[in-house]
Amino acid sequence: MKTLLAISFVIALPGLRLLGEEPAAQPGQQITFFQRMFGPNAAAQPAALNNPPAQPKNVSLIGWPLFPAGQLPAGQAVNDLAAARLPVGNYANQTLYLVGDFRVTASADRRAVLRSMHDNLRIIAEYTPWNPAPADKAPLTLDESRGLLIRRIERNADGFLTFFVRDIVQP
DSSP states (O other): OHHHHHHHHHHHHHHHHHHHOOOOOOTTOOOOHHHHHHOTTSOSSOHHHHSOOOOOSSOEETTEEOBOTTOOOSOEEEOHHHHTTSOSEEOTTSOEEEOEEEEEEEEETTEEEEEESSTTEEEEEEOOTTSOOOOTTOEEEEOTTSOEEEEEEEEOTTSOEEEEEEEOBOO
16 A cells, blocks of 8 residues: 555656746746646647648548549539529538539638529538638639539528538649
8 A cells, every 4th residue: 555655656746846847937928838748848839730731642631532623523513593492401421513603702711601693592611721712702603623512501590591512622
């Protein structure tokens, strides 16, 4: 029993030392928790976390494969008028591509809100870190080589159809 207590005390001492000591901060400099735990010379975040990695040849995010333009998997391309006639539901297991002329009404980070030229469709598009969302207010023309993969369709209380789509084309 004494041995177990002694071993646990020896193991706990370095941890207590880390909690008790804080590196001296220079005036105007803040010490991060990461630096307190791993030393004053430790970077707060590796550079790889701050920047998206360079795009590899065969890009595939978890559950989000990407393909070269013009080489999308076989599927059906639908324009905004045909898409408006699709039933509400989950299309994750189907290969339907939304094509046509759209305008970007909002854009931030890796998402954009698109509107069809017929105002009854709202499209929420997701983009990869390697292929940024189009700029706000920009026109967007999608053909069969660069269609957006339809994932889900919902009808909102206001009567609008909302399409959730993904860009699966490599930049």
